[in-house]
Structure formats: C-alpha cells, structure tokens
Amino acid sequence: MKTLKIEELSKNFGSTEVLRKINLEIDEGNFLVLLGPSGCGKSTLLNIIAGLETINEGNVFIDDYNVSKVEPKDRNIAMVFQSYALYPSMNVRENMIFGLKQAKVSKEKIEKQLEKVSKFLQVDALLERKPSQLSGGQRQRVAIGRALVREPRIFLFDEPLSNLDAKLRVEMRREIKKLHQQLKTTVVYVTHDQTEAMSLGTNIAIMNHGVIQQNDTPENIYNKPSNTFVADFIGSPSMNLIKGNLKQSSDKVSFVANGSNDEIAINGYEFNSSSVNCKPMSSRIHFNTSSPAFFFWCVVFLPANVGPKPHPFTVLAKITVGFPLMFFAAS
Numbered sequence: 001m002k003t004l005k006i007e008e009l010s011k012n013f014g015s016t017e018v019l020r021k022i023n024l025e026i027d028e029g030n031f032l033v034l035l036g037p038s039g040c041g042k043s044t045l046l047n048i049i050a051g052l053e054t055i056n057e058g059n060v061f062i063d064d065y066n067v068s069k070v071e072p073k074d075r076n077i078a079m080v081f082q083s084y085a086l087y088p089s090m091n092v093r094e095n096m097i098f099g100l101k102q103a104k105v106s107k108e109k110i111e112k113q114l115e116k117v118s119k120f121l122q123v124d125a126l127l128e129r130k131p132s133q134l135s136g137g138q139r140q141r142v143a144i145g146r147a148l149v150r151e152p153r154i155f156l157f158d159e160p161l162s163n164l165d166a167k168l169r170v171e172m173r174r175e176i177k178k179l180h181q182q183l184k185t186t187v188v189y190v191t192h193d194q195t196e197a198m199s200l201g202t203n204i205a206i207m208n209h210g211v212i213q214q215n216d217t218p219e220n221i222y223n224k225p226s227n228t229f230v231a232d233f234i235g236s237p238s239m240n241l242i243k244g245n246l247k248q249s250s251d252k253v254s255f256v257a258n259g260s261n262d263e264i265a266i267n268g269y270e271f272n273s274s275s276v277n278c279k280p281m282s283s284r285i286h287f288n289t290s291s292p293a294f295f296f297w298c299v300v301f302l303p304a305n306v307g308p309k310p311h312p313f314t315v316l317a318k319i320t321v322g323f324p325l326m327f328f329a330a331s
C-alpha cells in the first residue's frame, strides 16, 4: 500500500497546461521533495494533493483510497505555507489549536496536543504572543506546530523556508529533518532550492514545465541524472553544457568540442555501444549514452574541495569517438 499515489494527473488553467501526466508514489514515512524552477507547477501539484485545487485528468490516492473528489478537511493532510498564513488577531495558542477546535476535538486532547507540540518545537513560552510579536523563525515554528497538532497522515510543505534569512534557513532545515526523523510522518515538500532538496529528501522528484523529469534518490539524481535538464539543474557550481563529438579510435576515446579541432583524449574510459564511463581522476566523471542510440551525455562532478575552475575540465578534455555528444563540465 502506498501512502500517496498520483496517477496520470493533468491540470490546465484555461488553455495553459500546467501539469502533464504526473505519476508519483510515496511509501509510508518517506520525505519526497518536489524540486523545480519557479512556475513549473510544484504548488499546483501540492494544492491538488491537499484538495485545494481541482483535477482535469487523473487521480490522487491516499492509502489506496481515491480522494480526488474528497474535501480538503477530510483528507487527513496538513499543509505549511510559505506565507505561514497565521491569523494575526489570534495568539500562538489560538493559532495552533484552531484546526483542532474546528474539528471538534475534545478539550483534554487539545490541551495534551498543544503541550506536547509546543514543547517539542520550543514555542511553549510564546503561547500568549501574537504573530506580530514573533521572529520569522518563531512564526515558522508556530505554522509547523499548527500542522503537527493534528497528527496528519501526510505533511505538505510549500517552500516553508524561503522567507527566512540564510542562517535561519539552515537552522530550520536541520529542525525539519530532525522532526521527520523523530515523527516518521510522510512528507511532500516543495522547493526550488536544490541544497534543501538534497539535504532533506529521501526522494526527489525534479519537475520542469509540469512534467516530472526524474524521481529518484538524491544520490541517483546527483550521480545518474536522466537528462540534461536534471544534470544542469543539480550541482553547485552548476555545469556548463558544451556540445561536441566523441571520437573513438582503437582503444582511445577523445572529445572534440564544436568549433574546435582539438582532440582531447580521456584516460581511464570504458566504451561500449551503450555507454562510456570515464574516470580520469576519480569516479566522479561519467559518460553515458541515452537512447536513441548515438546521443551521448556526460556529467562532470567537481570534488567538493576543488575550486570551480579548470582542473577537472582539463582532465576531461582528454576523450575521443564519432557521435554527437553533450559535454558537461563544471564551470
């Protein structure tokens, strides 16, 4: 049984197609990050999971139950928004228990939940304050607390850290990770920040133009990107894409960039009809073909302690073959 399953989901706003045939599955307790550039459809997908947005085609299942037409309040989901969306006239206590009161939970249970969650998030000393009397980080904690007290089946986060300064963002990221490790609740987390995605997700689904480009572990996304979009989007510094040709002669492979006559030999390669793996310096450089045949891509990852410029590139500049190649080097 999958905690969340999205099947062949499509969404249009008028004539604009925003999501195209999305298929996603999340196992119990996993942390799925939806990562992609602004406008690619992440929030729309999250809102659809929450039931705040309608679907044109496809279905959403929670625990194998089709919730596509179920009201948001009946989906057992809690959402944390980028804007926090706290009620300004209510204090922290009232904000945190609002959803429970609406759901007519007993007073005893509400108090118990409030005490547990506010201690856990270290906002128990702030219960009488209004949101305007809180720092950005405290507000974010209250917004998370309001979701936590409901003990939802699935947590949805929409860019919850993007309004915080850089230092606080790192702190809160650590806290969200800790929270997930302790509670083991299933999470879907939207961000455009690849560092956030790589450090938080057990799985990352990379989106572009409403299409899932790759849904995989952070490690595979980084080391085995399925296309040039993913390869270019992930990694810091990001890669340059240099088009050229691979040439193979006897046991040598070299790369010739478009507009250049230089044959740059690559050491330590393995070449067959479907893939080229080059390891000139370390195992950080891979060349792979993807179908259709003869379309090659290669990815270069800088070792963390190497500066952004030429070293790996120079080594990379040592390959050869005769097919179109996309050559990615670290910038």
Ligand code: ADP
Binding pocket: 013, 016, 018, 036, 037, 038, 039, 040, 041, 042, 043, 044, 045
């Ligand atoms: P993201 O969260 O990845 O930045 P969104 O899901 O918010 O992207 O938006 C995806 C696309 O859908 C954007 O082009 C946006 O302008 C469009 N869009 C979002 N909501 C609406 C709406 N209610 N009406 C029309 N277009 C919308």
Ligand code: MG
Binding pocket: 042, 043, 044
């Ligand atoms: Mg968004």
